[in-house]
Amino acid sequence: MATNVKVVGTDLRQVTIKVNPGTYLTEILEQACSKLKVPNDKYLLKHKQRQLDLSQTFRTSGLIPGARLELVVRANTPTVVNVALQLPSPESSHFPPHGRVSEKLPSDFTIWQILRQFESGKASAGKNLNITARGIPQTSNGTQAGSGQLYYDIPNIVIEKRTLSTFADFQKTLSQLGYNSxxxxxxxxxxxxxxxxxxxxxxxxxxxxxxxxxxAPQKNEDTSTDGKLESASEPPTLPSDAQTSVPATTEGVSPAATTEDSSTTIPQATIGANAMDGEAMSSGLRPVTIFSAPASSTPVAALRPDLEEDYAPDISHAKAHQKLLKSLGENKRLLSDRELEEKAAAEEAKVAAVKSIKIKVRFPDNFSAEWAFGPEDTGASLYSEVRGIMANSSASFKLVLPGARTVIKDDASSKLIKGYRLSANTLVNFMWDDDVPADIRQQPFLKNSAAGRAQEVFIPEVPEVEVKQEESSAPLQAPAPRNDNQGSGSKKPKWLKGFGKK
Known part of the structure; x- marks a missing residue:
């Protein structure tokens, strides 16, 4: 249902904007600035002294119909936004475990600058990543057709429910799309x-x-170390003769890409350079993902609003409780030797079918690191990877599985998957040994090169639930005492029938 909101400018001029539930707040800002004849990239919206998140729609913003919004001047200094780019297949396989690259970028970067930054910045980890200059040949039923010329493969960006697929869309900045933090x-x-x-x-x-x-001339420091913004120089545009020299049979391959697969053949010099630049690589050159400690000491679950409906039991809870009581009251026989052997064989087959698992180690400073391990990896492999990113690698420690308090041994003969029955992604806790002095425990845990590459865990914001109470002019009165016999004569209620009889 369409409605209206009022936007008041800095000169107290007021305009009315027609909106619907799916209208983004950035569209409201653009329409208001257009009517007030002011640039929309210089202002933000506020409602009752609260700055609005322009990336939300009118439905999810919590605004009511006819709301009065204020136009305020935006700060000149751009803010930092953590941008994650989910890559399609097959590029996603080069960036385990989630197939995405992420980097902290200023809010005044356009979508095109962000794509170029991921092509040439540190987020690509030196791998050949082509997004903006892809060319594919014309084909017919999987075979080459036409003159063999390359056609442009334009990138499509989907942000929530918005799709950006034109050069005009790529000129919009993160701030214009409503992302300022x-x-x-x-x-x-x-x-x-x-x-x-x-x-x-x-x-x-x-x-x-x-x-x-x-x-191109910008060369700032990395935002992950001291909060300053960084933007790498953009790679030059390829000439037309170099673009047409790509074989027509390599569909989806960049004109700048060579025939050699960069994901499988990486020069040793490149690996060493990446390690010196602060890439989060462990001692065994196993890819690792490092997560930074949470900024707030309050758990995220405690910040979520609670609804009364979550605590009200329904019929499904009653049925589940009755089923549990019935199962506990039944006699159960012990398993036979054959059944025990079949159960053990099924567990062995389940563990043997596991090809790869992810193990996340949580450190004492609430930082964490995640690796992927296979069936042949042992406890010594896990300890080696942890020591590769520790600042004090000579200090003794132990890795403990949660729940069972089982300690993973630093032994090359104990398999991680088969020996400890790990069939799914597992969280492991890091614990210092008793002989480690207190001064070492208080020092930074990770190396500077590893801590600088730590990324924040993206947690979507949960909209606040506004509980409205109905106002009544009548004074509050205490409830009248209940009398079950009122209005029913001398009859007893159903739940009292049967009591008092001999």
Whole structure:
């Protein structure tokens, strides 16, 4: 149902904007600034002294119909946003475990600058990642057709329910899309166009020429270490003769890519350079994902609003309780030797079917690291990976499985999956030995190179539940005492029938 909101400018001028439940607050800001004839990239919206999240829709923002919004001046200094890019297949397989790259970027970066940053920045980890200059040949039923020319494969960005698929959309900044803090997840896909790759490169140069010139000389420090913004220089645009020299049979391969797969053949010099630059690689060169400690001491579950309906039992709870009581009251025979052997064989087959698991180790400073292990990895492999990112690797410690308090041994003969029956992703707790002095325990746990690559866990914000009470002009009165015999004569209620009889 459509409704209206009122937006008051800084000069006290007031405009009325027509909205519907699916209207984004960024659209409200753009329409208001257009009517007030002011630039929309210089202002934000507030409601009752509360700054609004412009990435939300009118339905999820908590605003009521006819709300009065205020136009306030935005700060000139851009804020930092944690941007995660979900890659499609097969690129996602090069970035385990979730198939995405993430980096902290300023809110005044355009979508195109973000894509170029992921191509050439540290987030790509030196791997050949092509997003903005993909070309594929024309095919018919899987075979080459036409003149063999390459056609542009344009990226499609999906942010929540919005799709950005044109060069005009790519010129929008994160701030214009409503993201000025926190994090945002962008899902990437590609769509083949009827435009030649050479024509698309010329159009891209016209669209984003100013952005390329502005972003090239910038060389700031990394945001993950001291909060300063970083933007790497953009790679040059490929010439047209280099683009047409790619074989037409390599569908979906970048013009700048070589015929050699970069995910499987990585020079040793490149690996060493990445390690020196602070890439989160352990001693065994096993990929590791490091998560930073939570910023707040309050658990996220405690910040979620509680509803009264969550504590009200229903008929399903009663049925489950009755089923439990019935099962406990039944006589059960012990398993026979054959049944015990079959049960043990089923467990062995379940463990043998596991090809890979992820083990996350939680450290004393609430940082955590996650690795992927296979059937042949042992407890010594896990200890070696942990020591590879520790600042004091000579200190003694132990790794404990939660619940059972089972200690994983630093032994090359004990398999992680088969020896400890690990069939799913597992969380392991890090514990210092008793002989470790207190001064070592108080020092930073991770190396600077590993701590600098720690990424925050993206937790979507939960909208607050506003509980409204109905106002009544009548004074509150105490409830009248209950009399079960009133209105029913001398009859007893059903729940009292049968009592008092001999």
């Amino acid at each position: 926190g994090g945002v997840l962008m899902r990437l896909s590609f769509q083949k166009t009827d435009q030649l790759l050479s024509d698309a490169m010329r159009e891209i140069e016209e669209f984003f020429k100013s952005e390329e010139q502005d972003s």
